[in-house]
Amino acid sequence: MTLARFRLAPAVALIALAACTSAPKTDPRMVSEWMHTLYGVVRAERISPPVASRLIGYASVALYEGLSAATPGLPSMAGTLNGLAELPRPAAGESYDATLVAVEAERIVLDSMLGEALPTTQAALARLVDSLRNTRTAVGVREDVQARSEELGRRIGDAIVAWSRTDGFDSTRRMAAYVAPKGAGLWFNDAPSPIYTTQNLSGATQFVSLDNPNNMLQSAGASDRGLILNRPKNEGLANLPPVKMTGTTEPYWGTIRPFMLKTWDECPIDAPPAYDTMPGSALYQDARAIYDLKQQLTEDQRMVALFWADNAGETATPAGHWTAIAAQMVSQRNLTAEDAARLFVLTSAATADAFIAGWGYKYKFSLLRPRTYIRRVIDPDWEPLIPTPPFPAYPSGHSALSAAAATVATALLGEVAFDDKTELTVGHPVRRFPNFDSAAVEAGASRLYGGIHFQIDNVGGQALGRCIGTLVVERPASAAR
Numbered sequence: 312m313t314l315a316r317f318r319l320a321p322a323v324a325l326i327a328l329a330a331c332t333s334a335p336k337t338d339p340r341m342v343s344e345w346m347h348t349l350y351g352v353v354r355a356e357r358i359s360p361p362v363a364s365r366l367i368g369y370a371s372v373a374l375y376e377g378l379s380a381a382t383p384g385l386p387s388m389a390g391t392l393n394g395l396a397e398l399p400r401p402a403a404g405e406s407y408d409a410t411l412v413a414v415e416a417e418r419i420v421l422d423s424m425l426g427e428a429l430p431t432t433q434a435a436l437a438r439l440v441d442s443l444r445n446t447r448t449a450v451g452v453r454e455d456v457q458a459r460s461e462e463l464g465r466r467i468g469d470a471i472v473a474w475s476r477t478d479g480f481d482s483t484r485r486m487a488a489y490v491a492p493k494g495a496g497l498w499f500n501d502a503p504s505p506i507y508t509t510q511n512l513s514g515a516t517q518f519v520s521l522d523n524p525n526n527m528l529q530s531a532g533a534s535d536r537g538l539i540l541n542r543p544k545n546e547g548l549a550n551l552p553p554v555k556m557t558g559t560t561e562p563y564w565g566t567i568r569p570f571m572l573k574t575w576d577e578c579p580i581d582a583p584p585a586y587d588t589m590p591g592s593a594l595y596q597d598a599r600a601i602y603d604l605k606q607q608l609t610e611d612q613r614m615v616a617l618f619w620a621d622n623a624g625e626t627a628t629p630a631g632h633w634t635a636i637a638a639q640m641v642s643q644r645n646l647t648a649e650d651a652a653r654l655f656v657l658t659s660a661a662t663a664d665a666f667i668a669g670w671g672y673k674y675k676f677s678l679l680r681p682r683t684y685i686r687r688v689i690d691p692d693w694e695p696l697i698p699t700p701p702f703p704a705y706p707s708g709h710s711a712l713s714a715a716a717a718t719v720a721t722a723l724l725g726e727v728a729f730d731d732k733t734e735l736t737v738g739h740p741v742r743r744f745p746n747f748d749s750a751a752v753e754a755g756a757s758r759l760y761g762g763i764h765f766q767i768d769n770v771g772g773q774a775l776g777r778c779i780g781t782l783v784v785e786r787p788a789s790a791a792r
Contacts, residue, residue, distance in 0.1 A: 335450040337378060337410045337648035339641050341443060342655060345374055345417060346638035348439055352425065353627040355432050357554050360623055360708065361561045361666045364630035366424055368570055368663035369475050373420040375656040376471065377413030377464050378649060385649045388656065391787050392570055395474050399466040402459075408452045409648075411460035412467065414443045419468025424475070427551045478568040484549045489562035496586025496594075497677045498703035500559060554623040560702045565671025570660040571783050575671040578778035580771045583678045583705040588688045597765040598684045605696060605762050612760040613696065618739045619709065619757035620697050626737055629709055629754075630662045633716040635733040636750070644724055654723050661719045661783040665712035665776050670702070672775070678705035681765055695762025707764045710755035710772025711779070717751035718780025751776070 349370055353363040372388065376398055379385045389395045401407050418440050425432060447457060491499050554560075565575050572578070584593035604612075621629045637658050641651045681704070685693045720727075726746045735741065744750040755773055758764035 335408055335410070335447060335452050337382070337413070338446070339646050339648040339651045341410055341413070341446075342374065342648055342651035343638045343641040344439065344443075345370070346634050346641075346655060348436065350627040350631045350635050350638075351435065352421075352428070352432055353631045354625075356425075356428055356551050357624040358551055358628070359554050359560050360621075360628040360630060361564045361670060362551070363623075363628045364659075364663040364666045364712070365478075365480065365567070367630050367634055368659045369420055369424060369471060370417060371652075371656040371659035372570075373416040373468055373471050374413050375652045376467050377416035378409050378652050380463060380467060381407040381409035381412045381460065382649055385652075386787075388787065392660070393568055393573075394477055395471075398470050399463060401463060405459060406453075406456050407463060408447055408456050408460040410443065411447050411452070411457055412464040413652075414440055415461040415464025416468040416471065419465055420471050420475070423472045424550065427548045479566055481549075483561070483563040483566060486563050489559050491559065492677055494586075496679055498679045499683070500557065500701045501683055502557070502699040502701065555701070558701055560700065561670060562674050562702070565667060565674060567667055569664045569667050571786050572664045572668060572779065575668045578668060578775050578782070580672060580706060580775050583676055583765075583767055583771070586679075593767070594684070594765070595688065597767055598681055598689065600766060601681045601759060601762055601764075602685050602689050602693060604759060605693075608696070608760060614739070615742075615753055615757045616696050616760035618734050618742055619754045620761065621709070622698070626734070629712050630659075630666070632733050633658060633662055633713065636716075636729070636731060636747075637720065639729060639732065640720070640724060640727065643729060644727065650723075654720065657719045657723065657783055657787070658716045661715035661776075661780050662712040664783065665715040665779050666708065668775060668779060669706055669708045669711040669772065672706055672771075673703040673708075676705050677703045678765075678768075680704045681762055697761040697763060699763045704764055705768045706771035706775055707755060707758050707768040708772065709758050710751075710764075710769045711776040713751035713754035714773045714776025715780040715783070716776075717747035718777050719784055720747040722780075722784040 349367050352358075353366065358366065372392065372395075376387060376389075379387045380398070380401055387398060389398050418436070421436055425436070444457075452460075491497065493499075567575075569575055569577075584597075587594050589595060590599075619629075619632075620626070621632050626632070627635070634655075637654050640646065640654060646654065680699050682693070682695055682699045724747075728743070728745050729747075729750075730741045730743050731750060732741050742750075742753075744753070751773070755769040759766060759769060
């Protein structure tokens with residue numbers, strides 16, 4: 312992974328821009344640079360979607376709280392976020408630089424959460440921190456203010472790290488190996504391992520690796536359908552384990568403390584239909600619809616499926632995708648740094664909670680995937696367009712987190728038309744949307760086009776996400792009253 316992948320160049324441009332101003336205000340592009348950088352981190356580290364959402368969630372809180380501490384009128388989220396008590400505040404009568412407080416708080420949190428990261432990831436983060444610090448020197452922030460601001464940022468960062476360690480994540484690393492329940496309608500991972508192409512990348516070359524025990528090699532499968540990028544990474548990592556598409560993804564994720572939901576199941580959803588192989592049954596009709604859809608898939612539907620695939624290892628996962636969309640809004644809507652940080656923290660909390668709730672329901676209901684049902688009941692040779700992820704079907708995680716993020720973004724920014732450029736780096740063209748909700752609807756539909764979800768998964772996920780997004784928007788407002 313090259314440093315360019317982390318899009319650090321614009322941070323250097325901040326120096327020239329900020330040097331032209333008379334007051335050391337926080338440039339909103341500082342927020343968007345962290346958002347872009349986190350996209351690169353998730354992609355480089357091949358983090359699973361739930362783990363990525365947690366990382367982005369705590370990073371967004373650190374950045375927001377750093378700005379809040381030194382920005383009048385930007386209230387802290389302490390007391391609104393579950394388990395987050397009062398954070399360190401500035402000393403009365405002293406001057407602080409909000410950018411430096413935020414950057415240092417972010418550095419502390421990411422240093423803690425990315426201790427197992429690749430050296431290139433750590434170097435890229437260090438370079439961004441240095442660039443943003445130099446920005447503040449260029450605008451004339453005094454050395455005593457810099458030192459005081461960074462000290463406050465360190466204390467805020469340490470407090471957020473301590474808070475993160477009480478959410479139950481560490482306990483999930485020590486739980487017994489998950490054994491999927493057995494039953495005709497229950498999920499088990501039957502995705503064929505040869506569809507995943509394992510590769511190692513370096514700055515100079517790209518070559519196929521034959522020594523990864525988690526995947527089997529089939530060179531003909533190297534395509535958008537099955538490409539999983541596998542950069543050299545040690546086995547046995549606790550915080551940043553490499554994606555194992557042939558395993559089971561985070562079966563205990565529903566036990567982790569949500570950011571803003573009171574409990575993981577605060578937003579109820581209907582149970583999926585009972586398992587039934589009769590042609591008139593609800594599940595059969597849903598499965599048949601997916602089977603027929605693939606038979607007549609249009610080129611645009613195929614492109615939609617690939618655009619929203621957000622495969623772990625190849626992209627920054629769905630959480631990173633919506634972080635990238637939010638980052639685009641900073642310049643498109645001319646957001647202030649404060650508004651950009653608010654958008655970042657609330658969309659990140661919504662997507663993180665959507666993963667916690669979605670995973671809670673997934674492993675509660677343990678509904679089998681379309682591939683399993685269709686091959687068993689309709690066509691034994693059928694394969695979906697994109698690889699089936701290694702976790703139960705209901706509800707759709709894409710649908711849930713996309714609806715949650717879109718609900719928050721709409722509440723904060725209104726109906727905004729935008730070009731989604733997120734997937735350019737993996738070869739997919741820009742897609743145009745009239746508003747955030749239409750993007751969320753397409754994201755949900757993409758899982759049907761890809762053949763990895765039933766329509767009931769999409770409906771349940773959309774309902775869950777809208778509920779979560781609404782609660783996330785309402786809670787900070789009620790806390791401020």
